[in-house]
């Protein structure tokens with residue numbers, strides 16, 4: 001057989017059948033379910049008198065709507081509560097391999113608990129009614145977000161109807177400078193290829209800098225593949241992948257582990273495999289990044305300045321810059337380091353894992369949040385991350401520095417619960433989207449790494465975190 | 470699903486690139502457990518001057534007179550022309566639900582984000598792709614002629630002006646087109662292959678038992 005990409009291998013091993021026009025029926029191994037995009041799917045199933053094809057494929061949790069304080073009081077917002085209770089009822093009625101409901105010790109953001117429980121394994125197809133499902137591609141899985149109709153389709157048939165995407169290789173040569181993280185790398189990539197740069201593609205991230213990343217770092221990169229327009233991002237299996245998975249609850253053990261590892265080692269692109277598109281980056285040139293506008297591609301390095309619309313010749317882009325600057329309340333040519341902030345959010349499926357919290361804690365240790373910052377909060381990605389962080393004393397580090405230490409969930413990443421920005425408030429956020437109103441109507445979001453968010457909290461404005469080491 | 474064959478309707482322009490699904494339907498409305506009722510909150514943050522929360526009576530809201538869909542000439546529009554990368558961001562199917570619930574049957578743009586594009590087909594909403602220049606031309610025509618309308622013929626894969634003077638051809642996947650023309654239920658179609666799925670599973674789990 002000719003040389004195949006990782007994507008080819010994952011795709012080929014899941015095709016059940018194919019229509020004449022290339023539309024494939026693709027088998028789905030893991031179905032992650034959360035409360036926001038599943039109620040209408042279960043309702044559809046019920047109305048048609050159908051039942052889930054394979055409940056063992058389902059791992060579910062409540063994360064988007066759940067509060068991050070006062071868990072003893074339950075969910076106060078009645079509409080959010082209904083949605084979470086609807087998930088409880090659907091799982092009770094139809095079943096799942098695992099369910100981590102609100103207040104469970106292992107509850108958390110769906111894209112954090114999948115990998116940490118070993119529910120995401122190399123070679124799997126993983127779907128979820130959530131665009132950041134691309135996160136799981138860090139494990140050499142084919143993982144992508146789907147809509148609610150497709151959630152219902154997977155529940156009922158364990159398959160999806162889809163066409164194969166084009167393949168893109170993003171190779172990052174060299175090593176990232178100290179203090180520059182996976183988040184900075186992926187923001188720099190999006191800054192160059194744009195939010196539609198990956199549309200219609202499945203991206204494989206490779207190269208020395210990607211190999212050097214931890215699983216947490218790879219998850220951060222794959223998580224934001226969707227912000228580059230790609231449905232899926234992925235990284236080949238290596239020792240880092242296997243080391244991470246060993247001993248996880250749902251990972252195989254004993255003889256089966258050995259056999260699995262042998263198979264997983266084949267999950268890499270063959271030498272000479274052809275990609276439809278290739279992009280090469282130099283890790284050595286990446287600086288800490290800060291987004292300035294209302295799209296993740298509107299990003300500058302920390303020593304950079306905001307753009308000047310007068311210098312943009314393309315009319316559509318000029319209007320985009322003007323509109324973004326107006327929404328963000330910023331002026332052209334301003335150095336990004338002169339922008340001061342009101343709030344800091346460390347969390348979300350991009351950056352709420354243990355390593356992210358360690359990086360942020362290392363910056364704030366022995367320092368204090370600036371007086372001008374109204375709220376700085378840390379929201380661990382899951383109950384397990386929270387427990388681990390507390391065992392390491394990170395919670396006290398954050399509290400002593402003036403941060404709030406919260407219960408796990410999506411929180412201010414999309415502000416479906418009470419955690420949100422007020423109109424005009426400016427936030428340094430480790431999440432993945434800076435769209436208008438994303439963190440609250442009128443709120444202004446700047447995307448950064450955990451270390452950069454921590455540094456901004458201390459300084460009260462954006463600052464090169466490397467000056468604080 | 471309601472089939473889509475030919476549709477004629479008034480065109481409304483949304484002159485922005487990269488319109489994301491958070492803008493199409495803001496997150497506070499995703500708390501609903503129903504599929505319908507999202508129309509009044511389509512583009513909520515742009516369409517109203519007050520802050521929208523679930524359960525508000527649309528009649529008591531303060532519309533933003535500057536927002537395009539609030540202009541009387543676009544009342545009853547059922548075709549939206551938009552710029553590139555429409556529907557990027559969140560996978561929420563509430564976005565096509567809101568567009569369809571508002572009354573849109575088709576969209577025209579140079580490109581769409583993948584998940585959104587997919588979700589449209591599942592809801593009888595046709596996302597037509599035309600070249601940048603054709604879309605530019607439509608923006609100019611919509612601005613120049615109040616009541617500007619178009620006819621979209623999925624069978625023939627054409628978009629034409631009311632006088633028939635201008636016709637644009639568009640591409641669409643054969644399989645998706647077939648499903649939309651017939652209003653087929655994807656799940657029903659797939660379940661006709663239940664035996665193939667079972668046979669696949671048997672082999673798949675024999676090869677990789679840790680996946681079962």
Ligand code: SF4
Pocket residue numbers: 063064109110111130132348349350409410413414431432
């Ligand atoms: S943390 Fe944010 S991006 Fe991630 S799943 Fe939750 S809401 Fe979506």
